[in-house]
Amino acid sequence: MAELSKVYRCYHCGVILQNDDNSKPGYIEKEVMEKYPEGLLLCDNCFKNERFNSSPKEADFEVSYESILGEIKIKNALVVYVVDVFSFEGSFISKLNKKLEGIDVFAVASKRDLLPSEADNDILQHYIEHRLRVSKLTVKDSILVSTNSGYNMNILHEKLIKYGKNRDIYFIGATTSGKSTIIEDFLRNYTNNTHNLITTYTFNDSDLRGFRIPINDSHYIYETPGTSINNSIISKADKISQNQIIPKKTVKARNFKLSPNNSILFGGLVGIQLINGPRTNVSCYASSEVNINLIKGDLENSLTNLLKKKKVSPIIDYIKSATDFDAYDIQIPEKGSRDIGILGLGWINFIGNNQLFRVFVPKGVYVYTTRGKVQYVNK
Ligand SMILES: Nc1nc2c(ncn2[C@@H]2O[C@H](COP(=O)(O)OP(=O)(O)OP(=O)(O)O)[C@@H](O)[C@H]2O)c(=O)[nH]1
Ligand SMILES: [Mg+2]
Numbered sequence: 001m002a003e004l005s006k007v008y009r010c011y012h013c014g015v016i017l018q019n020d021d022n023s024k025p026g027y028i029e030k031e032v033m034e035k036y037p038e039g040l041l042l043c044d045n046c047f048k049n050e051r052f053n054s055s056p057k058e059a060d061f062e063v064s065y066e067s068i069l070g071e072i073k074i075k076n077a078l079v080v081y082v083v084d085v086f087s088f089e090g091s092f093i094s095k096l097n098k099k100l101e102g103i104d105v106f107a108v109a110s111k112r113d114l115l116p117s118e119a120d121n122d123i124l125q126h127y128i129e130h131r132l133r134v135s136k137l138t139v140k141d142s143i144l145v146s147t148n149s150g151y152n153m154n155i156l157h158e159k160l161i162k163y164g165k166n167r168d169i170y171f172i173g174a175t176t177s178g179k180s181t182i183i184e185d186f187l188r189n190y191t192n193n194t195h196n197l198i199t200t201y202t203f204n205d206s207d208l209r210g211f212r213i214p215i216n217d218s219h220y221i222y223e224t225p226g227t228s229i230n231n232s233i234i235s236k237a238d239k240i241s242q243n244q245i246i247p248k249k250t251v252k253a254r255n256f257k258l259s260p261n262n263s264i265l266f267g268g269l270v271g272i273q274l275i276n277g278p279r280t281n282v283s284c285y286a287s288s289e290v291n292i293n294l295i296k297g298d299l300e301n302s303l304t305n306l307l308k309k310k311k312v313s314p315i316i317d318y319i320k321s322a323t324d325f326d327a328y329d330i331q332i333p334e335k336g337s338r339d340i341g342i343l344g345l346g347w348i349n350f351i352g353n354n355q356l357f358r359v360f361v362p363k364g365v366y367v368y369t370t371r372g373k374v375q376y377v378n379k
Helices: 030-035 044-050 063-075 094-099 121-134 153-163 179-188 239-245 299-309
Strands: 078-084 104-110 138-144 169-172 199-202 209-214 220-223 254-258 263-266 270-276 280-286 292-295 325-331 336-342 346-352 356-362 367-371
Touching: 063 094, 063 169, 104 121, 104 153, 104 179, 121 138, 138 153, 153 179, 169 179, 179 209, 179 220, 254 263, 254 292, 263 280, 263 299, 270 299, 292 299, 325 367, 336 356
Parallel strands: 078 104, 078 169, 104 138, 169 220
Antiparallel strands: 199 209, 209 220, 254 280, 263 270, 263 292, 270 356, 280 346, 325 356, 336 346, 336 367
């Protein structure tokens, strides 16, 4: 009797996969096919050249910003580096960090209210300091704050006045990290006892402008424009989805048990499949307006169906099927609490145990993995 056997196609280019000749289209190693019989398979060519990339791009920053950094260096000013604790990777920019080497930094981690109140502040602060230290920044001080809840804002104001006694202060950071909101909060409790005015200011050798606020007769706080991020999911989404993706209130963990071949779907935006490894408890962090679903079995079909029927939210109009995504494989050799995150959207947290995850994101969006950022008090 004739035997039917399944024909496998490359998930990206659609070519029929074969194990016989690596010089011909569709070649894939036999072991890979056997290892992931139900996984999404890519021919060697697509795996290497096109959509698979095990070292995704990092958050970027604009060259024009360098003139501001030059000004800071000449004045030996203090940099207040504002990072967003929810979207930390999107506001912690390694290219910018390199330029900050040798400059004194006061790290202000903003938007504390977006993380669960039970999250351990000491561990969070330690995580941020660790990341700054690893990036070789000269961190003179750091603080967690929230303008929304007022958390640590008085302490921050006092520190700014203290540090401004003998040097200028420059607020820098990614766009939407929270610089202006912190400065507005500062201004609410501020009295100008100097002979100078609050003015707008154009930074040396550039057309970048920001506010300049006198702290005393010889020193100022400078608000710089944010450096923009082009590989965040926010930059790929339309206004309506952006509104759903950016959290406005505390993000609570949503928990799932993920078995091999099953996936977590964030709206119609991101799919994270456990390709290989033990059944894993996963906590998902994203805006409450982003649906999070557990998908059993074939992610490619489920995703295409859900997108077609608009059964998930948010969706981005130009993403119509599974082939509109970039895919990354992430192997987790580390033990302990780990995160896999998607810039601008959120992250999953789990205990590392040699898992292999496959992450599908809209093309050009940055995916990262780090040690776990949020741990709970009494956990
Ligand atoms: N939940 C929460 N949202 C905040 C907080 N601080 C700022 N935001 C929001 O974050 C967004 C960006 O804040 P801004 O202060 O404008 O950010 P920025 O760093 O000045 O951004 P650019 O001017 O583009 O560089 C706004 O929608 C704020 O409402 C906070 O403490 N908690
Ligand atoms: Mg601003």
